[in-house]
Amino acid sequence: MRIFNLKQLTIIFLITFVLLLNTAKADYPNTSVGIVDLNLILLEADAAKDAAEEIEKIAVKIEEEIKVSDEEMINEQNKLIESQAVMAPEAFEIKRQEYEKKVQNYNASRQEKLRSIDNLLGSSRNKVLDALKPILENISNEKGITVMLEKSTVLLSAESMDITQEVLKALNKELPSIKISQD
Numbered sequence: 713m714r715i716f717n718l719k720q721l722t723i724i725f726l727i728t729f730v731l732l733l734n735t736a737k738a739d740y741p742n743t744s745v746g747i748v749d750l751n752l753i754l755l756e757a758d759a760a761k762d763a764a765e766e767i768e769k770i771a772v773k774i775e776e777e778i779k780v781s782d783e784e785m786i787n788e789q790n791k792l793i794e795s796q797a798v799m800a801p802e803a804f805e806i807k808r809q810e811y812e813k814k815v816q817n818y819n820a821s822r823q824e825k826l827r828s829i830d831n832l833l834g835s836s837r838n839k840v841l842d843a844l845k846p847i848l849e850n851i852s853n854e855k856g857i858t859v860m861l862e863k864s865t866v867l868l869s870a871e872s873m874d875i876t877q878e879v880l881k882a883l884n885k886e887l888p889s890i891k892i893s894q895d
Contacts, residue, residue, distance in 0.1 A: 744856050748848065749863035749876040754840060756880060759887045763836035766892040771829045778822055785818055828894065836890050843887040847879055 754760050792811050796804050852860055855875070863874065 743858050745859045745861060745869070745873055746852060746855065746857035747861050747863050747866055747869050747874045747876070748879055749874070750841075750844075751864065752876055753844065753880055753883065754837060757840055757887070758884045759843070759890045760836065760840050762888075763832075763839075763890040763892055767829065767832045767836065770832065770892070770894050774825050774829060778825065781818065781822070785815065788814075832892055832894065836892060839890050840883070840887065844879070844883055847882045847886060851875060851878060851882065 788811065792807060795807070799807070848860055851857070857875075861869075863876070
């Protein structure tokens with residue numbers, strides 16, 4: 713019986729591994745890679761720009777409403793402080809508690825208004841991404857691309873692999889604008 717040394721076992725293992733790799737490789741199709749810059753698309757698409765402008769208008773309106781409401785709450789607080797000197801302690805305590813409840817409700821409402829801006833941004837982004845998926849599928853089928861990668865995850869690629877401008881052009885044609893509705 714022959715005993716194999718470590719060097720011989722390593723060589724046998726490597727040969728076996730290479731043979732297995734070659735047989736497994738035969739099952740995969742030729743791979744063609746496409747690169748897409750989603751960040752650029754989400755910034756430069758006509759629909760995304762249009763949505764950003766509409767959302768900015770809504771945000772300015774909400775900020776103005778919040779500013780006015782903030783001033784009203786401050787004025788009410790000042791009146792409460794001024795009335796403390798002329799009110800009975802029990803009556804003042806009741807008014808203070810009412811004011812604190814009002815402040816809590818106001819803060820919740822304020823946060824909801826601010827959150828609605830984030831929701832509008834997310835919704836418009838999702839609409840662009842939803843419209844983007846069939847476009848990416850069509851272009852990948854036309855070009856025979858089997859793997860699509862986001863540009864921010866790629867360290868190095870040939871410039872010819874980047875199909876961002878082609879995708880952007882198709883997206884602008886397919887989705888020229890997005891309707892933004894504030895609920």
